[in-house]
Amino acid sequence: APTVTLAIGGAGCLCYLPTVLAKQLGMYKQAGLDVNMVNFKGGSQALTAVIGGSADVVSGYFDHTVELAAKHQKLESFVIYDRFPGLVLVVSPKETDKITSIKDLAGKHVGVSAPGSSTDFFLKYLLTRAGLKRDSAAVIGVGLGGTAIAAMEQGRIDAAVMLDPAVTILQNKYKNLRILSDTRSEKDTVATFGGNYPGGAFYARASWVNSHKKEAQMMTDAMVNTLKWIHSHTPEQIMAKMPPEMVGKNKKTYLAALTNTIPMYSKDGMMDPKGAEAVLKVFSEGDPEVAKAHVNITDTYTNEFAKKANKM
Amino acid sequence: MNRMNRALLIVLQVGVAVFLVLAWQIATTTHLVGNPQDLAFFFSTPGDVAAQIWTWFATGSIWYNLWITLEESILSFLIGAFAALVLGFWFARKPRLGAVFDPYIKGANAMPRVVLAPIFTLWFGLGIWSKVALGFTLVFFIVFFNVVQGVREADKTILSNARMLGMNERQLLRHVYLPSALSWVFSSLHTSIGFAVVGAVVGEYLGSAAGLGYLIQQAEGMFDVAGVFAGMFVLAAFVIAIDYGVTLIERRLLVWRPQLHGGS
Amino acid sequence: MNRMNRALLIVLQVGVAVFLVLAWQIATTTHLVGNPQDLAFFFSTPGDVAAQIWTWFATGSIWYNLWITLEESILSFLIGAFAALVLGFWFARKPRLGAVFDPYIKGANAMPRVVLAPIFTLWFGLGIWSKVALGFTLVFFIVFFNVVQGVREADKTILSNARMLGMNERQLLRHVYLPSALSWVFSSLHTSIGFAVVGAVVGEYLGSAAGLGYLIQQAEGMFDVAGVFAGMFVLAAFVIAIDYGVTLIERRLLVWRPQLHGGS
Amino acid sequence: MGRRPPGLRRRGLKRAAAEAAQGGVPQGLPPGAPSPRAAHRAIAFEGVTIEFGGTGQALFRAVEGADLAVAEGEFVAIVGPTGCGKSTLLNAAAGLLTPAAGQVRIFGAPLAGLNRDAGYLFQLEALMPWKTALENVAIGLEIAGTPKRAARDRARDWLRRVGLAPFADRYPHMLSGGQRKRVAMAQVLIRDPRIVLMDEPFGPLDAQTRLIMGDLLLRLWQENRKAVLFVTHDLEEAISLADRVVIMSAGPAARIIGDFPIGLARPRDISEIKLMPEFQALHRDIWHLLKSEVLKAYPDLTMRETP
Amino acid sequence: MGRRPPGLRRRGLKRAAAEAAQGGVPQGLPPGAPSPRAAHRAIAFEGVTIEFGGTGQALFRAVEGADLAVAEGEFVAIVGPTGCGKSTLLNAAAGLLTPAAGQVRIFGAPLAGLNRDAGYLFQLEALMPWKTALENVAIGLEIAGTPKRAARDRARDWLRRVGLAPFADRYPHMLSGGQRKRVAMAQVLIRDPRIVLMDEPFGPLDAQTRLIMGDLLLRLWQENRKAVLFVTHDLEEAISLADRVVIMSAGPAARIIGDFPIGLARPRDISEIKLMPEFQALHRDIWHLLKSEVLKAYPDLTMRETP
Numbered sequence A: 001a002p003t004v005t006l007a008i009g010g011a012g013c014l015c016y017l018p019t020v021l022a023k024q025l026g027m028y029k030q031a032g033l034d035v036n037m038v039n040f041k042g043g044s045q046a047l048t049a050v051i052g053g054s055a056d057v058v059s060g061y062f063d064h065t066v067e068l069a070a071k072h073q074k075l076e077s078f079v080i081y082d083r084f085p086g087l088v089l090v091v092s093p094k095e096t097d098k099i100t101s102i103k104d105l106a107g108k109h110v111g112v113s114a115p116g117s118s119t120d121f122f123l124k125y126l127l128t129r130a131g132l133k134r135d136s137a138a139v140i141g142v143g144l145g146g147t148a149i150a151a152m153e154q155g156r157i158d159a160a161v162m163l164d165p166a167v168t169i170l171q172n173k174y175k176n177l178r179i180l181s182d183t184r185s186e187k188d189t190v191a192t193f194g195g196n197y198p199g200g201a202f203y204a205r206a207s208w209v210n211s212h213k214k215e216a217q218m219m220t221d222a223m224v225n226t227l228k229w230i231h232s233h234t235p236e237q238i239m240a241k242m243p244p245e246m247v248g249k250n251k252k253t254y255l256a257a258l259t260n261t262i263p264m265y266s267k268d269g270m271m272d273p274k275g276a277e278a279v280l281k282v283f284s285e286g287d288p289e290v291a292k293a294h295v296n297i298t299d300t301y302t303n304e305f306a307k308k309a310n311k312m
Numbered sequence B, C: 001m002n003r004m005n006r007a008l009l010i011v012l013q014v015g016v017a018v019f020l021v022l023a024w025q026i027a028t029t030t031h032l033v034g035n036p037q038d039l040a041f042f043f044s045t046p047g048d049v050a051a052q053i054w055t056w057f058a059t060g061s062i063w064y065n066l067w068i069t070l071e072e073s074i075l076s077f078l079i080g081a082f083a084a085l086v087l088g089f090w091f092a093r094k095p096r097l098g099a100v101f102d103p104y105i106k107g108a109n110a111m112p113r114v115v116l117a118p119i120f121t122l123w124f125g126l127g128i129w130s131k132v133a134l135g136f137t138l139v140f141f142i143v144f145f146n147v148v149q150g151v152r153e154a155d156k157t158i159l160s161n162a163r164m165l166g167m168n169e170r171q172l173l174r175h176v177y178l179p180s181a182l183s184w185v186f187s188s189l190h191t192s193i194g195f196a197v198v199g200a201v202v203g204e205y206l207g208s209a210a211g212l213g214y215l216i217q218q219a220e221g222m223f224d225v226a227g228v229f230a231g232m233f234v235l236a237a238f239v240i241a242i243d244y245g246v247t248l249i250e251r252r253l254l255v256w257r258p259q260l261h262g263g264s
Numbered sequence D, E: 001m002g003r004r005p006p007g008l009r010r011r012g013l014k015r016a017a018a019e020a021a022q023g024g025v026p027q028g029l030p031p032g033a034p035s036p037r038a039a040h041r042a043i044a045f046e047g048v049t050i051e052f053g054g055t056g057q058a059l060f061r062a063v064e065g066a067d068l069a070v071a072e073g074e075f076v077a078i079v080g081p082t083g084c085g086k087s088t089l090l091n092a093a094a095g096l097l098t099p100a101a102g103q104v105r106i107f108g109a110p111l112a113g114l115n116r117d118a119g120y121l122f123q124l125e126a127l128m129p130w131k132t133a134l135e136n137v138a139i140g141l142e143i144a145g146t147p148k149r150a151a152r153d154r155a156r157d158w159l160r161r162v163g164l165a166p167f168a169d170r171y172p173h174m175l176s177g178g179q180r181k182r183v184a185m186a187q188v189l190i191r192d193p194r195i196v197l198m199d200e201p202f203g204p205l206d207a208q209t210r211l212i213m214g215d216l217l218l219r220l221w222q223e224n225r226k227a228v229l230f231v232t233h234d235l236e237e238a239i240s241l242a243d244r245v246v247i248m249s250a251g252p253a254a255r256i257i258g259d260f261p262i263g264l265a266r267p268r269d270i271s272e273i274k275l276m277p278e279f280q281a282l283h284r285d286i287w288h289l290l291k292s293e294v295l296k297a298y299p300d301l302t303m304r305e306t307p
């Protein structure tokens, strides 16, 4: 069977769960593919490994393809498994009373996973949409892990863009945790971006996709099957399939976070063209280079494989 | 050190461990230090960590990851130390060459290795070698600077004598510089063993498919602090074991040194 | 080294730099080594990096970040080296104490610092102190092991003589152990300056609002390799400058050592 | 203390004793001679046996059953073949080595740990290389609490006495072997210790400087009589300086095989004393014992392949 | 070479010359005596001046205008007050120091870099502490390519000659001062160098062992005549061993102030030679010069506060 090396930008993130689950369920094998999964600290490291040629496919956020298109690196996504980005703008428990809307963030310290990351762009987009200047809040890189939680709890940052399971952990601890924007839900996502917004996706160099159509199809098949499996099983069943080192000690929290996240997973792996446009808009606002580059957004994704996979 | 002393020493060492674990237990289960739940979130509890370690070893799932990490650590330690020895001796013996490259080596030592991880992936792929490269960049500099200094410290009279005995540069290296730099080298090896492991783990942490760093990152991603700490303790235990091996070699190689007079 | 030699040395040093930059330029603009666009994606081009550095300094935007990073580095260097000196001398002089804690120190040295970042944030916040803590954990161990070894290496006859002259432990430390361990300490300082900076940058990289590590991370997030490399070069330049300062102090403190006989 | 009576267990001593009997030389005090009272003994070796080795290696017995007392104010010289254990004995007196058997008493009290009453001039180089000659000499006073300036002044004075005033600011590696030795001597003597242990202090000095330094040492000793234990390989020097000359047998398991009181009048002019007939008689006697000991030791050493 | 004619620039030499005139002692060859032909000179110092110092410090002129030649097969001893520059001169002959003025010729060729023809026994401890006595002795042969086993065998033989057979496997720190010196001597001599430089080789040995070692050295030298330059502070030793005894003045800016050919017949029995009247006459003459030099140097050294 052909082998594909899959680089994943933080397998622990629930947003990437379908990728791991597919392996656990044997979906790749079933599709006739050996997948070699390599975990990275973040999406950009995973992407860099693909550009360097040490991995074939990235499982990561779609928005990188847009950013890279501006840098003359042609990447193409071929299956989307998150239809919402899952980014949540949370207010620090210490500031719950003082910050009630995005407008209140002006002049505050807001944590993002890293400056220049998707979380950063998301914040800037929200700020501009609220009528503020894009740099009206000071951005602090805090990662997505314990650092972010510690900083939030101690009030060292006033708000942060977070992902699950961190959000759920905070919600469990602080019942009245204020959330300013929650793109784990369809409602907020549509309200924010005007449609579904693609999160996690499989993408690769365009040249790879064109020369490895068979493998790309197999991956898409495996993913679409996994998505169908997810939506036909309970969170408990899903959790039981996940490798124990990813679930960790605290099963209750995991389950809660998973339950919060399930609606976020796509049902068919298809890209919503409106969503792709939204990504371009977000990044054009955040990064002048992207705006200058006049990216043709339709070059960065294809629904060809997902369509076939759904027909099966 | 006699038998009695050795027994006492081990008792004291275990005593320290017991004390630390107790303090940890108290901090994470009582309100003496702070909110135990908060503390447990960041530090886990001794019981959880022990349980995690137990599970790993009982199911045997740890061995593969541990083996990967140790392999990377030992390779980066050996390659790094060897390269540092060779280059260190070479530079120390060719002071002009050394002077020319000196600023570059010092500058290179200030490179944040974490940032270089993508480049290592580019060059060495996703397997163990990119981690070995990261570990190498830590080990190399620690050993290198000590070797250079160790060579400089060689006794001037012994050196003159050796040269008068007709030694050429190679022989000087083998019979004078190497033995006299040996205690410097060993000192740096004690430091660099730890850093080799750190390099391997950080390499895995930044991108890998197996190893303790991988386990730690998984655990961290899920806010499973017990897993993080369990991984670190397992690591530390193995480093202590390797270090003990180095100490044994050191004792063998340095038999010739005088012991301090008694009466201290 | 006379005037002539010094000039030649600088010429050679610059020569190496020119050679490296040329190789880099050729690799990233011609097809000699590989696809230049791919290489430029990972290594940027000399022109871009120079332009970035120029912009930073021309607009002055770099100074604030540079200052933050240097402040963190220097603090962690000083605190780490000082703590290592104190503890190293203490342990070396109380061998029993040293033996009891030895495995703990070696184990601690194997902790992957990156993983500790959340704990440092918890304890020290997001400001400079959590970065200082990270740098400290690197500097401390490098200096510590060298101090311990340096004390052990003190000449036995000189030591006996000093004790016969009536020195107590404190005086022995001041008049014998400290001076005789000095070259060990300096050797470790050369290594640890680099690591102090690495600690600061990695700390910023893991969570911060300013500093060179922050700039580098931002550049990395936006796939702006020129920015990453520019940041690293600025760092390296400053480390070389600080190291030069340490070398000057070293020369002053070690005036008493014999120079090697001529005729080499 | 006198020579130990013959008939003891060790072959080495028996041999030495037999030798002595043959030669018929008067070897120090007869066994029964009155020894200085314990309270007046500055240093007393009582059956001191010293062994080296330990982990793995076979034990090497350097000195065996040494009995020797140095009274307060007495100047005792130890002479013996090279490698016999003179330095070892001094190290034991300084408290740097612990005897395997027997004990060392200092002013009557058993020595445990360092001998705080003694100043010790080592055979090896022991100056601190990071201190100048002046600092090396002054340090003994400074650590005892003398103000820095006063200590330096006295150190400068001492350097002048040993002929090194112009070299005060040199680091040890810039001095010649003999100069370093003289600095070391000043370093020990400036502290004015109650017991002085000296291991070949004048080894690297030329004959004339030796005389000057010997004279200096005698003058100091005469001023306030210290107990001096003085190792030398120069028998003339031993006789001209000491109250008693103690002879050690060749190692291993070296013993004290002779103890000669030197009856020469004091104060002595050590450059002239050699011409006195008493001196020459003493010299002949001691030399005879010593020579036979060394010569006997030689084939012995070279035949046996292991000690 | 004979003594340098009086009337040269330096005060030190003038003084020495004046002294010589007063005393009226025969000081070596007259100025015009035939000097060994250049080609037959193993070592030739030609107006060698050596200075120390450099960065920052004032220059210290240790030796000034030294002219001295050692013919092939000649045994020359250097005697002089402590710190005068004897070791410095040897270092220059070994190529470890470069003269500030003048030059050193080895077998007629100017010396640049290390003197590969010479074996040098240092005044300081120079054994490799990480090698046993045997290894230290064998190393000179091993690096020259002798198979290890053969080298060890010869080294063992040499250790026997210097009386240290039982100590072959000891590390230097387990040996006494005199034992280490003898190991160092074996280390140098085993290589059979064409030129032998020795700096107080017998310093830490007892009188009897000195004789044995001196005898050993003379025997070796007689077998295949090397050029020997021998520093000692023991005038008797110098006279009994050497063909010529060279006297240096006290430093700083020490000069060669006397050069005495020793006409005693060879082979010599160095333990008996002292009793010969010729020996005693020579000793008296040289001693006179040397003593006045040291004594003169003393107040001199102690008065001036800076060199």
Ligand SMILES: Nc1ncnc2c1ncn2[C@@H]1O[C@H](COP(=O)(O)OP(=O)(O)OP(=O)(O)O)[C@@H](O)[C@H]1O
Pocket (backbone or CB within 6 Å): D052, D053, D060, D062, D080, D081, D082, D083, D084, D085, D086, D087, D088, D089, D123, D233, D251, E167, E173, E174, E175, E176, E177, E178, E179, E204, E205, E206
């Ligand atoms: N650390 C050691 N281990 C083993 N043997 C030792 C050690 N130190 C000394 N010896 C042995 O003990 C004996 C006595 O040594 P010591 O230094 O006392 O001799 P010494 O009389 O001072 O000789 P010298 O006149 O040559 O200085 C020697 O045979 C020496 O080899």
Ligand SMILES: Nc1ncnc2c1ncn2[C@@H]1O[C@H](COP(=O)(O)OP(=O)(O)OP(=O)(O)O)[C@@H](O)[C@H]1O
Pocket (backbone or CB within 6 Å): D167, D173, D174, D175, D176, D177, D178, D179, D204, D205, D206, E052, E053, E060, E062, E080, E081, E082, E083, E084, E085, E086, E087, E088, E089, E123, E233, E251
């Ligand atoms: N590195 C140095 N820097 C400055 N002065 C030095 C240095 N080495 C030696 N000297 C000086 O040079 C002079 C000659 O030294 P040298 O060692 O040659 O004396 P020496 O004749 O061998 O004396 P000794 O008999 O005491 O060994 C001395 O006054 C010494 O202080």
Ligand SMILES: [Mg+2]
Pocket (backbone or CB within 6 Å): D086, D087, D088, D123, D199, E176, E177, E178
């Ligand atoms: Mg001795």
Ligand SMILES: [Mg+2]
Pocket (backbone or CB within 6 Å): D176, D177, D178, E086, E087, E088, E123, E199
């Ligand atoms: Mg000398």
